[in-house]
Amino acid sequence: MAISTVSNLSSKDFSSDQDVRWCPGCGDYTILKQVQNAMPELGIPKENIVFVAGIGCSSRFPYYMNTYGMHTIHGRAPAFASGLKLSRPDLSVWIITGDGDSLSIGGNHLIHMLRRNIDVNILLFNNEIYGLTKGQYSPTSKVGSVTKSTPLGSLDTPFNPLSLALGANAGFIARAMDRDPKHLKDIILRSEQHKGTSLLEIYQNCIVFNDGAFDLYTDKVSRPETALYLEHGKPLIFGKDNTHGIRLDGMRPEVVELGNGVSADDLWIHDENDHFKAYLLTRFFAVGNEDGFPRPFGVLFEQERPAYEQEVARQMAYAKKRNGDADLEKLLSGDETWVVV
Amino acid sequence: MAISTVSNLSSKDFSSDQDVRWCPGCGDYTILKQVQNAMPELGIPKENIVFVAGIGCSSRFPYYMNTYGMHTIHGRAPAFASGLKLSRPDLSVWIITGDGDSLSIGGNHLIHMLRRNIDVNILLFNNEIYGLTKGQYSPTSKVGSVTKSTPLGSLDTPFNPLSLALGANAGFIARAMDRDPKHLKDIILRSEQHKGTSLLEIYQNCIVFNDGAFDLYTDKVSRPETALYLEHGKPLIFGKDNTHGIRLDGMRPEVVELGNGVSADDLWIHDENDHFKAYLLTRFFAVGNEDGFPRPFGVLFEQERPAYEQEVARQMAYAKKRNGDADLEKLLSGDETWVVV
């Protein structure tokens, strides 16, 4: 098998010859662009990359990547990706999924993949709506969402995808948004670096059926007040001119203003490896940030834990060693035979 | 419809005429007994009670209850129960499920039911094994479990069912065990009192395929050291002669010995309504309690939140009021008609 010379690949090399078919203005375009931008930096030959998607607007993604790709069935991308990665640990496997695809019909596969910790990168395009089927509410839609299937408003408490992921023993969770492309690309690269399942939730604007769902965070004016960019080892600071921070009082986080005796040293220092703190961060989740806490973006949690496919490979190797050469004749005959002449 | 006189029902009234078909010594027997014991105390006529189960040894349960019952398909009991409870909020609906049924094939229905918060009571019989199919590992089996399907030991990190439930926005989570029947019955009653989905995980011994999985907690000698019985408003104390407690240092719990200046007042006071503390409690989950923390039993978390079926009923009532009397003629004709003569 020939090895591509990777170094000279450019973002354009990852763009397939298929017409991109999303609504003009859809957030999916920016995400596609950033993924294509990130690819050359991975240093992986493009024939060793596979994008696997379910069904949804977002899940059309693989068609637009000039890599290997599988557009599968609704909600089941993790299943296909699991078989692929287990049997081919040499490949770089990416899952593209929507909020309906991954959290409605596909919720179980998602949590099982997270607990198993197979080394694939999940990009969850959360637009809080079903795009492809033209606008029904999804498991991330806010309570009261008036949609095609909920004319009087939706009633179910939405999932908090990152809380759910932590509860399922995820080893890597992160959040980004379509409208901050540079940050998005950085976090995509971080996700890829993680060995084990990485879940990156991306706020994505569906311009047709749920326009503006994330304006609070994507609007350049409000963003500094509403979005909290996390960095490992750095204090939690936000606000235009970095005026505010988050302090921990025992287990209770509180928003404080810096100055007047409160300095960055008093603040909560982000520790990506702290499961409990990460869980707290996932609970900064009030609609419209009404509890006063900004929405965290970046890597909330990362944990080193053996990737499942490596453990499987280890077990396979052990069995091969222990049982010696696989002897088909012996398998066919079994232990007790007799001869008829 | 006649109303039964409820008061004079006894545990025996809830026992059906079918032969109970579990292996002799199976933990399912004790659980059945405690459920039958709890029933008369609910004050609900038995014709208003429905047990809904999936498939598994545990899921045979409804056949043994002299109430209405549905033995459905593997993993899907929450789906059936949801339709039943939404359309019949007057009924008391119970789900009986195993660890495979609820967390392997049925994981998605479980987490969706929890986030929606439909008022049903889920009893999850966790024996960390597939009983009915004769001994394959389940999503709660410990890493390294040697079972029929994992001859060299299982490799997947098991679910922490109660963490998962909290991550899915569960409103009530609790834990009990087959071998402490009195406590079990109390917690069954607590589960029923909660309005909204209640999840009660019950450690259940499968004597045939996973005997002794919970001996650490069920053994009367080791239990005081290994099991932490929770009571709302009470400090976390455990150990033979109540010698130990748990203290919170910031967000970090620690086991302390009482005496020598450490008193009950210094300990973590259990607050059932504190989501984050409950999450911490779910993480007292080390295999064999190797991190030194006892395993919590009792109600870990309860939250008041409108039950989904009540919200649905409210919306139905609102629509009926707003649209006035349902006029079938008008529906048939629609708004634009013409006459052909």
Added chain:
Amino acid sequence: MSIKEVIRETATIRFAGDSGDGMQLTGSQFTNTTALAGNDLSTLPDFPAEIRAPAGTVAGVSGFQIHFGSRAIHSPGDMCDVLIVMNAAALKANIKYLKPGGVIIANIDGFGKKDLNLAKYGPEADPLGEVGTQGYTVIPVDVTKLTRESLKDSGLTVKDIDRSKNMFVLGIVYWLYNRDLEPTRNFLRTKFAKKPEVAEANITALEDGLKFAMATEVFTERYALAPAKIEPGKYRNITGNEATVIGITAAASKSGLPVFLGSYPITPASDILHGLSRMKHFNVMTYQAEDEIAAIGSAIGAAFGGSLGITSSSGPGIALKTEAIALATIYELPLVIINVQRAGPSTGMPTKTEQSDLLQAVYGRAGECPVVVVAPQSPADCFASIYEACKIATQFMIPVMFLSDGYIANGAEPWRYPSAADLDDIPVQFARSRETDDEAFKPYTRNENLARPWAIPGTKGLEHRIGGIEKQHETGNISYDPDNHHFMTHMRENKRNKVADILPLIQMEEGEATGDLLVVGWGGTFGSIKQAVYECRQEGLNVSQIHLRHLAPFPRNLGEILGNFKKVLVPEINNGQLIRLLRDQYFVDAQGYNRVRGVPFSVDELKAAFREALESL
């Protein structure tokens, strides 16, 4: 130059433009007006697969065809007389549907360099000029300019003004076919009740379009169509999915049962969920479940509780319901499963139609698992068929599969709607409560339909357990007895087959009950087959037609009728499915006519197939 008034028996026109151009609305307005004018009609919307493909591209073209006339119309027409195109891509995508010599009304503002590029004609191409040389009559209209001119005093922004372009065009077509503007005026005033200035602007554009057509001399003729001889009655327009929604709601009303729909969105079935979610005041509850398995599970749970349980989906979603359908079958609870078929396999072509789920409906479950299968034949027929499906399900305590399709679901036709009083009764009687000293309740005893009692929780003395394990006759207890299993397997089969007892005998749709060629269809091909048979008979050919609504069980007299013909031809939009059932069950050497193109049959291809079948006799 004077304008000729030409009398036509039928006409077919097609509106085509970008998804953003409002062609579906334009088409449905033309449809309503035409219905009010007393013509019979049939329509075919043609959506793009993408939500909103880039404007101006062929992928983004949306079309709407209507066939109408002064005689009975059963199909949306193979080819159109007049094609309205709002841009170059619309021309490119639709010219193949225009009859030789047909008329093209083209918005020339949609043929700029950019448009030509987007449509992949190339910037220098002159597609309108070119089709002009191919015998078509091209009528170029600068719709954008004219609309802006017309509305310059409306006070609206240019962007808003441009939204009325479709009304300007509709005005032109109204003039051409002598239609009345009033219905559309009324529609616009209702639709934009909160924005009267928008309503008035649209009306002005409509009127100015008509005036433009009248004043300029671009048209040399206009057309008149006499009202059709239509069965007297009160009519409305309806799509298949709407009729399904209303049928279910009516069944709820007449039976007194609450409806519980458990569903998960999927094209082209979603509109049933949407429609029923607006019927709460009729005691219809809708539940958007997390997936199709949960959807059907919830419907069965609700059926156990005494609701009319319904679930709706299409191809991939129906696959997921298979396991639970089998459970409902052995439970013997009423359940209606709506399958709006689409082109498969797998995701296939989700916005296109097909009839390829019939064998799945009849046979597609593990074990011997008999359900009832009912298929509507047209948009309006969805009402009566689903109503009947609900009735069968409750009377026989059995799952009924309702096989609609994408064409019927989105297509519209005039519907002679019934009054509530005319509807069949659906009498439902739950099992009655018992006292302690009554004999023990046996949930699997049976009535004359072989139906078991519907015993719902809350009823004293009927406490019982149901499950998917084989159950003992009468008691319903778990039983592994071989003879009991054989008995119950046959019981379920017999019960399903007994439904035939209450089904109407099949009637000839066209032609005599005996003859040379019998055409047997089912489902959404009804219109094109009927039209083709009708036309063949006009030409003197010996062709008859029956159309099956009941596919499992079949009507009692089906075998007899099949036996009366020298040849039986079964046209289907699949590789041959009904035909397999007929060959097997009636041992008739039927032949198939099968095209799997995701689109309805054309009348012409069917006529050719019938002729060929007759010739080979």
Added chain:
Amino acid sequence: MSIKEVIRETATIRFAGDSGDGMQLTGSQFTNTTALAGNDLSTLPDFPAEIRAPAGTVAGVSGFQIHFGSRAIHSPGDMCDVLIVMNAAALKANIKYLKPGGVIIANIDGFGKKDLNLAKYGPEADPLGEVGTQGYTVIPVDVTKLTRESLKDSGLTVKDIDRSKNMFVLGIVYWLYNRDLEPTRNFLRTKFAKKPEVAEANITALEDGLKFAMATEVFTERYALAPAKIEPGKYRNITGNEATVIGITAAASKSGLPVFLGSYPITPASDILHGLSRMKHFNVMTYQAEDEIAAIGSAIGAAFGGSLGITSSSGPGIALKTEAIALATIYELPLVIINVQRAGPSTGMPTKTEQSDLLQAVYGRAGECPVVVVAPQSPADCFASIYEACKIATQFMIPVMFLSDGYIANGAEPWRYPSAADLDDIPVQFARSRETDDEAFKPYTRNENLARPWAIPGTKGLEHRIGGIEKQHETGNISYDPDNHHFMTHMRENKRNKVADILPLIQMEEGEATGDLLVVGWGGTFGSIKQAVYECRQEGLNVSQIHLRHLAPFPRNLGEILGNFKKVLVPEINNGQLIRLLRDQYFVDAQGYNRVRGVPFSVDELKAAFREALESL
């Protein structure tokens, strides 16, 4: 009293006891020893549905029947000559299988008051006395006492001693049928290698059982069976699920492909997962997924990556795989789906057998979705059939459904196993890498089998995307073109049908290729049909037999053979499924013989059916 040595051509015996009594082990030891003695044989294990129903109850009885002889044996025998019962419940559950006048060897310790109660005979009943009056010969043995006596010096606890009761009984039966003890001695020494005292105790019990039978005069005759005329070769015993496991592993070895099994446990398919999980050293990876959808999804994912993708399940689980099977069909990737059929519908009778998933296999998916269907005819035949299924899947890039059943899966028979070198080649060639200036790769071009290239990730220049949406011929790009869809629908169908080109022609199983009655079977009914046809032919009846392994497509000469007989009879353990395919495809007026009792046909009922069919000629 001297003991008569009676020569028998065939014999059937049945061991029955509580689930804890070790009857399956006893049965399989008798089987091995009998095979080594050169008899032909066939066996039927009969498990209880519950894991461990309360000891002593009828629900907890476990049985094992073996039919063996000096001539060819194809079925496990309808009724037995000798019935061994370890307790009252075993007698109650099994007396119906004993031939009139047959012998009962009864452990009288299992007939105490408690046992009689548990078996629901009532404490005062004397069932052994009663059957004695019905013409059966009852041989009461106090097995418990005798075993304890025999092992009193073994040093084992009473509990452990009691575990050897089955060996004592086996010793008795070995004496009765003149069997050699050595194989069982060897077996016990291997099994209890780590507990030699247990091994020796069991051996002592076995020997003492034999001595007991020899010394006491309870038996008046013992039996001798000459070795059967069996095809020369090397033999072993094998169950269907074991043969399936070995077949897959062999296919991996011969093709050089790694195997990836994605599965989820379900009765009676789980043993395939268990077995393959022990084949890691053969490059077989097993993955217990969270459900059946994930299981098949993972297998397809692995197939995309270049593994031989397999998934295994039964009824309810197969239902869940439907959607993904359709995806694999349109992907055109190799995949083997193993369905070990069980009695349905729904949960049905999970431990019982049935053949009712054939129509589902052939037709049970939305859209036109053709897959290949292969069914083994016996336990040992699972090897060759699954091996062939793997070969077809990879050579045609197509999903193959393998229809085993509960009877075959758990049943065992002697297998003349092949040597590795004798196995067919399975040549697999992945598509080759390309350089940048090579022509663009087209993933849906085809070879002479109509198979597309298997282009796996990691191969330079073959980057491509596959999906469930209809794809353009050759390029594989998304296409909504109507004619392309028609074309591709037929392409997939043609490819499936082309598999027939490489299938062997169907051979007569019994009888001439033309005549009065042709019996056509498929799957696990092979043995009983063959036995019945053989016996009818011995009686001079004009009956022939063919047995189908290939159900979609059918062998090329099937139609011709069907046409050569006056009557075609199709026995199936379902309500008629293969027969529908034959009637439809070959327009032959075949008749069915159908019993849905969860158990194999008895030879007698089949013979009666054949006779009746001939009489009605």
